[in-house]
Amino acid sequence: MKITCIVGSPNPKGSCAYLADTFIKGVDPSRASVKKYCIGDLKINYCLGCKKCYTGGECIQNDDVKGVVLDILTSDYVLIAAPSWWAGVPAQLKTLFDRTTPYGDTNPNRKYQAEKPIKGIAIAVRAGVRKQENELILDAISHYFGHLKIETTERISVCQTDKVSDLLQNHQAEIQKIFDLGKRIGKSV
Numbered sequence: 001m002k003i004t005c006i007v008g009s010p011n012p013k014g015s016c017a018y019l020a021d022t023f024i025k026g027v028d029p030s031r032a033s034v035k036k037y038c039i040g041d042l043k044i045n046y047c048l049g050c051k052k053c054y055t056g057g058e059c060i061q062n063d064d065v066k067g068v069v070l071d072i073l074t075s076d077y078v079l080i081a082a083p084s085w086w087a088g089v090p091a092q093l094k095t096l097f098d099r100t101t102p103y104g105d106t107n108p109n110r111k112y113q114a115e116k117p118i119k120g121i122a123i124a125v126r127a128g129v130r131k132q133e134n135e136l137i138l139d140a141i142s143h144y145f146g147h148l149k150i151e152t153t154e155r156i157s158v159c160q161t162d163k164v165s166d167l168l169q170n171h172q173a174e175i176q177k178i179f180d181l182g183k184r185i186g187k188s189v
Helices: 015-026 065-073 091-099 131-147 164-170 172-187
Strands: 002-007 033-038 077-083 118-125 150-158
Touching: 002 015, 002 065, 015 033, 015 077, 015 118, 015 164, 015 172, 033 065, 065 091, 077 131, 091 131, 118 131, 131 150, 150 172, 164 172
Parallel strands: 002 033, 002 077, 077 118, 118 150
Antiparallel strands: none
């Protein structure tokens, strides 16, 4: 089994990274391989809007996007954990979403697509109290998954979390749920 985790925050030590790592800790490494990306560590150029991917089937730019997308498209599970920045995903994650256009279902000439069913896990984290704002984040991730033919099977919302200490102090149930999810998925081989 192959799992790809994307920390949608540029902070490699923040709450989203902590939750992704919690999921990974639950996975039995003898049953599944896990690849983790932190969006802030990737070289991702902005989409040029040139539409050359609609004729050539892939992007003309050479950065980290193709490797990440190929990992996603060959996974059994994909987890994306993203913070809410002004009721949207961070610009770095949105840029990945934009740059996935060559590989999405709206491109009839795409060179790469999933060969098997993939399941997706969406996690949203925000400092505020309004769960509706996290729903926008979860919807954005699910929308992204949909264009790659990934079925969103889990949507987890965590509010009132500005720092990892907030997460640890106030959200043990969500942390346990994410750990158990990794454990359950890691055993389903």
